[in-house]
Amino acid sequence: MIASKKERATAQKSFIFDYLRSVKCHPTAEKVYEEVRKKLPTISQGTVYRVLNNFKDKGQVLAIDTKENVHFDADISDHAHFICEECGNVYDVYDECSKCGILKNRKTKVGKINKYQIKFYGTCTKCGSRKSLS
Ligand SMILES: [Zn+2]
Ligand SMILES: [Zn+2]
Structure with missing residues (x-):
């Protein structure tokens, strides 16, 4: 068939x-x-x-x-992303964000939060350690 x-x-x-x-x-x-x-x-x-x-x-x-x-990303649950400016890798950030007051209470002065997308930019630990080696 x-x-x-x-x-x-x-x-x-x-x-x-x-x-x-x-x-x-x-x-x-x-x-x-x-x-x-x-x-x-x-x-x-x-x-x-x-x-x-x-x-x-x-x-x-x-x-x-x-x-x-x-x-x-097929994981559409609330989580933030860390984007490494050196290697371009995208990492998930879960734990740290759950400690953030705004995200925990889902409330800001201007309104209630239904969902969020947060991007952090920086150097990942892999690239950081590579740098300190050279
Ligand atoms: Zn990196
Ligand atoms: Zn993700």
Whole structure:
């Protein structure tokens, strides 16, 4: 039996979503394409990009903009991100933010917080230690 076009598209979509959910590295669209292609060699770059944007528009994944790129995250729970300005890696920040008063009370002077997106920029510990070695 030959799978219909629609079935194939659904299978591709769930494959991309499963891949995103399985990683913690906040991959870029390019990286997602690279990884997915290993298992689905016939998938096109355009399809991967379209599927990712679709997930984003539906709020199923987060898109984190950095200076150079857009990174995707299937973890849509409230958490902040740390973006390393040296290596461009995107890290999750959970614990520290739960201690922050504003985020804990979900309230500011101007209104109630429903969701948030916080980006920290800096040098990650990996890059920091590499620097101090040289
Ligand atoms: Zn770094
Ligand atoms: Zn994240």
